[in-house]
Amino acid sequence: MTSGTIRVLIVDDQKMVRQGFTVLLDAEPGIEVVGQAVDGDDAVAQVAELAPDVVLMDIRMPGTGGIEATRRITGPAGTTVKVLVLTTFDLDEYVYEALRAGASGFLLKDASADELAHAVRVVAAGDALLAPNVTKRLIAEFSRLSAGPRTPLKDRVGALTERETEVLGLIAHGLSNAEIATRLVVAEQTVKTHVSRILIKLGLRDRTQAAVYAYDTGLVRPAGH
Template sequence: MVRTALRVILDAEPDLEVVGEAATGAEAVSVVRELRPDVVLMDVRMPEIDGIRATEQLLASLTDPPRIVVVTTFENDQYVYDALRVGAAGFLLKRAAAEDLVDAVRLVARSDSLLYPAALRGLAAAHGAPGRAGGAPAAAWVARLTEREADVLRLMAQGLTNAEIAGRLHVGPATAKTHVAAVLAKTGARDRTQAVIAAYESGFITPG
């Protein structure tokens, strides 16, 4: 029922096309490898292989992996947090409005992260023990951040875009983009969401 509803909503948009469906995590991995979609909506709780393992397998095995958005019933689900940690671009609730679903797909298709600052803070508070980020000590990357990069990471955690970060720091958009890229490289993050999770788990930023 959920898959049918998602297909109806997305196929109604002139710039979006649903190219495949899967009923299990193992099937999802197989279908994605065959069809190579730009965006995947991945349920976090599925038979055979859950959405976390399926996401991890796809991101690790494909040279140009799709952007993966996990879909869940509860925003404070441990599964959601773990999926974001392994590289999902964001998450959506199954009760999300149709326009929010469509906007989310378009957003991640542009290689942006679907970052909800308040929700991510709550997930980090519930599930993100300091020091877990990437399995590395916090000092391994925190000490390498410049003062400006540290400011940029804090603003990223607030959900600010590159343009908004540039305005807040009184720098040009290109400079802000360069700082964001440096933060991603130093945290070892695939995208902004992973970088913010690393910041919470290292203790660099606290959920409070």
């Protein structure tokens, strides 16, 4: 981020939505909208040209949609661009697929200006963000869809210590570092260290990938499943 400013690219096929988000975010200190894209292909091209820190990505767009665009943006090794998915559709399949594609966060379009700005800052800082009202259904969706082949991924779980495995489970259930620290009665910095080691050992990019991994491998399942 240049001089501490978070550079944002807004991707939506509706001009009024793009302009609205631009006005809201440009009014926030430390956030600058550097571009607008009208579809997934345009988004991929503008990411290459503008190198934003965060992409606000609509899911449903004509042509190349947000999920495929997210996959193309976050796929290259070493990329630091974070994708925050915005949608009016509160549907499990979109949450799940967007996160599997590499999105770091998910937020509904009816979020307030403060919530939107907070989401951009959280994602830019490298943390995962999910709209609270979709988290429970997301967990259930992970559980339902995680019945496929898991052996190659699960092999890596053995590299984790017992405490790291415990922390991974709490991440997958949506707890923040502070909440995990309270649950385990340890310092928050200790939790951060555990999270960093988990990501390194499992070869994952962020907490969102860690949550996806935990459910994909069957390591974690919601209560009652």
